[in-house]
Amino acid sequence: MRYPIVPIDHCMTLTAEYLAKGWRPIEPDEMALSGRGPDADLRALADAATLIRARLAEYRDSDEASDRDRFEGEAAGMLHRATRELPLMVLDDPQFWRFVGLQHLWQFVHWRERERFDSGEPTRYLRLVDARVPHECVVTRMFLRAQVARRGDDYTLASALGDSAELWHGHILKRDVAASPPLARALVASHLDARMSSSELRTTSRNLERLTANLVTAMIDDDQARDLVALARSTGEV
Amino acid sequence: MTSEQRVVRPYAGLESVQRRLTRLRLEFAGQSLSASGRLSVAVTVFLAERITIVTGSDEQQRRTNVAELLEAVEQAGFAAHQVDLALVLGAPRLRVQQVAWRTPIDELDRHGQRIDVGGAGARPVALAAPFGGCDATLAVVLADDLDPRPLRPFRRGTWLARTHHRIATDLGQIGFTPIPLTEEVRAEHELPARTLRLITAERVTDPEMDPDASLTVYVDQEVLAQLAAEPRSRGSRSLQMQLFLDAMTAVVHAGSREIAAGEGSDTFLDAQESLLGSLVRQMAAREDEVDMELAQHYWTTVKNQPERAVALIEGWLPDFKNALVNSISEGAS
Numbered sequence: 001m002r003y004p005i006v007p008i009d010h011c012m013t014l015t016a017e018y019l020a021k022g023w024r025p026i027e028p029d030e031m032a033l034s035g036r037g038p039d040a041d042l043r044a045l046a047d048a049a050t051l052i053r054a055r056l057a058e059y060r061d062s063d064e065a066s067d068r069d070r071f072e073g074e075a076a077g078m079l080h081r082a083t084r085e086l087p088l089m090v091l092d093d094p095q096f097w098r099f100v101g102l103q104h105l106w107q108f109v110h111w112r113e114r115e116r117f118d119s120g121e122p123t124r125y126l127r128l129v130d131a132r133v134p135h136e137c138v139v140t141r142m143f144l145r146a147q148v149a150r151r152g153d154d155y156t157l158a159s160a161l162g163d164s165a166e167l168w169h170g171h172i173l174k175r176d177v178a179a180s181p182p183l184a185r186a187l188v189a190s191h192l193d194a195r196m197s198s199s200e201l202r203t204t205s206r207n208l209e210r211l212t213a214n215l216v217t218a219m220i221d222d223d224q225a226r227d228l229v230a231l232a233r234s235t236g237e238v
Numbered sequence: 239m240t241s242e243q244r245v246v247r248p249y250a251g252l253e254s255v256q257r258r259l260t261r262l263r264l265e266f267a268g269q270s271l272s273a274s275g276r277l278s279v280a281v282t283v284f285l286a287e288r289i290t291i292v293t294g295s296d297e298q299q300r301r302t303n304v305a306e307l308l309e310a311v312e313q314a315g316f317a318a319h320q321v322d323l324a325l326v327l328g329a330p331r332l333r334v335q336q337v338a339w340r341t342p343i344d345e346l347d348r349h350g351q352r353i354d355v356g357g358a359g360a361r362p363v364a365l366a367a368p369f370g371g372c373d374a375t376l377a378v379v380l381a382d383d384l385d386p387r388p389l390r391p392f393r394r395g396t397w398l399a400r401t402h403h404r405i406a407t408d409l410g411q412i413g414f415t416p417i418p419l420t421e422e423v424r425a426e427h428e429l430p431a432r433t434l435r436l437i438t439a440e441r442v443t444d445p446e447m448d449p450d451a452s453l454t455v456y457v458d459q460e461v462l463a464q465l466a467a468e469p470r471s472r473g474s475r476s477l478q479m480q481l482f483l484d485a486m487t488a489v490v491h492a493g494s495r496e497i498a499a500g501e502g503s504d505t506f507l508d509a510q511e512s513l514l515g516s517l518v519r520q521m522a523a524r525e526d527e528v529d530m531e532l533a534q535h536y537w538t539t540v541k542n543q544p545e546r547a548v549a550l551i552e553g554w555l556p557d558f559k560n561a562l563v564n565s566i567s568e569g570a571s
Contacts, residue, residue: 009417016422089285092331092367122426123438132451134331144333174446178333214247216379218326218335219395 001087003040005032005095006102011130012122014102019117019125023106026099040090048082049104056108068112069165072142075108077155079139080146091143094131101129101139109138135173144173148184157188166198167191171205180217182225183208190229200233207232249398250389254310256399259378261303264325264403265290265352271374271403272528284368284407291325291339291353291376293346300351311343311378314398315390318344321398322381325355327362331370338362342381371406416465416481419456434458437485439492443502445511452513455485487548489514494544497537506530506537514540521554 006014010032018024052075059071083091083100090096101109109129110117116125131137134144145168149158161167171177172184187208190196196204211228212220220228264271267287271277279287294300311321324340339355341348356365364372377400384392391398417423419436427436436456441447457465465474493514496502502509507530509515518540522533540547 012417012423013420016426088329088332088363088366089368092329092369094331094369120426122423123440127451130451133447134333136451147333173333179328179335214249214391214397215393215395216324216326216337216375216377216397216400217395218328218337219324219379224394 001037001040001090002033002035003042003086003090003093003096004099004103005034005093006098007032007095008098008130008132011098011102012126015126015129016122018102018106018110019120026103032095034093034095035089040086044082045079045100045104048078049100052078052105053107056111060111064162067162069168070159070162072112072138073145073149073159073161073164073168075105076142076146076158077149079105079142080150080155081153083143084147094134094137094140097131097137097140097143098129101131101137105139112138135169135178141169141173144178148172148178148181149188150181151185157185160192161188161195164188164191167201171201175205175209176212176217177205177208180212180220180225182220182222183212183217183228186222186225186229189226190233196233204229204232207235248389249391251314252391252398255307255314255378258303258307258310259376259399260401261294262307262376262401263292264374264376264401265292266405271405277404278406281368281407284372284405285366288354288356288365289325289327289338289374289405291355292351293349293353294351297351301347304346307346307378308343311398316380316384316398318342320380320382320384322379324377324379326375326377327356327364328373328375329364329367329370330373332363332367334363334367336362336364338364343378368407371404374403374405376401376403416455416457416462418459418462420459423456434461435481435484437488439485439488439513441496441512442489442492442514443496443509443512445509445515447512453485453489455481457481483548483552486517486551489517490540490544490547490551493540494542494547497541504538504541506534509537517551521551 006026010030014026055075055078056071059065064070079100113125113128116128119125127133127136128138131140134140146155146158149155151157167188172187177183177187187204190204191201208229211232266277266289267279267283269277269279270292294303307323308318311318319342321343322340323343323346325338326335327338328335339353356362364374377397379398380391380394380396383394384390386392419429419433421431423429423436424431424433429436434457438454440452442452444452461477465477493502497504502512502514506515506518510519510533514537518533518536519528521536522529536547536550539550
């Protein structure tokens, strides 16, 4: 299957250009492709991106506009639904995600992390678009967040919590817990039931890592995950 | 994993299970995966082949290995029906882990000497995602919850013993794509117009960091275009090697600083999946096996004598001297 990609050098020059002169679409003659055979069907992705941009325009003017993470969670479900059936080879390719972020979702990505882009320092902003570290790049971390939160076609858990960047980015996506959706969902649900302070969250997260260090996390089901999170929360500082 | 996060095993009497488990081997594409080791294959091979659990080199060996593993599990105080053998495959970039194959340990004897996993039709996620590669864990694991007792595993899913393996592709090798050092990049980094190279290395000892993201190499736009136009000329080959050495020098010095500052582990084993870990692992590879003692020695050398570590890397680079000598003589002619 053939699919569009953005190599790393093009990613850097495009990002610098977008920051200096504003966004423009990647022209067909500058678009790189990877793979062979029929073209990947990316209509659902384009539709979802259009929807996300339209929702963003409303959200920016809403009372919730300061909670950019909540919108990231909402858009995460839309993005995942539109891409989840693509071949794994495509989803695993950081070059494809650079295309998604720069061609389809630049306005959102820039709005979401504008302070880091405004810093003007490539070392601070490049990883938000280059997809080399999946939990740091905006579009790949959205995909992972929705993958963890998803129950069938329901993605509400991804945006159920307000101001939850600390939970998602600090305690789920960059940790081993991201590879166990039941465990991650149980942690989010527990936080939703009774919100933890930053300090409680750190302690619970650390306890959970200790409790699961000797477990094969792929075998943890929803019931066991709930028990483990409850234990991690009740144990306190060890 | 940092040293503070190192797995604590609060259990006794499982050493024998671990020893017996290591007699079982994993194979991929006809090559053996050494315990705690890494195999690198072409993308086409990665996407087509399957993993095989080899329980013995012949039927006699298989019977012995299976019987002794079962015996070790029972001697550790578990009934055979309480314990499974499982192969877990992970796709690290996609953050997916799957139990690709599993059997109660008392039924292991029913399987043959070679157990194929991940053939066509039921391909695990981890074997369809070549950019991040595949993490394979073979584990002896508790199948049910047991009554809690001190120093004894009791939670369902607790591993009694395990071996880790990694299958990578050439898409995830140590390496870098030089990026054009343009006027804009020079301006961003406040560099003079004549600067030809800029190398940045950060979090090189952090196993959580994608090794590819730890290192960025910029080369003057014109020089890079010339390299691309004549990649096989003697001058180009020499410059490519010199760039590699410069990049690895930056990695070594960043690693030395990070370890000294306590940001990176003192122990190679804790950081082997980091960029510096990949470099050290390749330097310490001996016929597909990583010599762990040698790897730790190199790790300590990086920390205490970074200049010596750079000299060792230069010695490890194949054909560096020839490329350099040829490039000099070509330039003089």
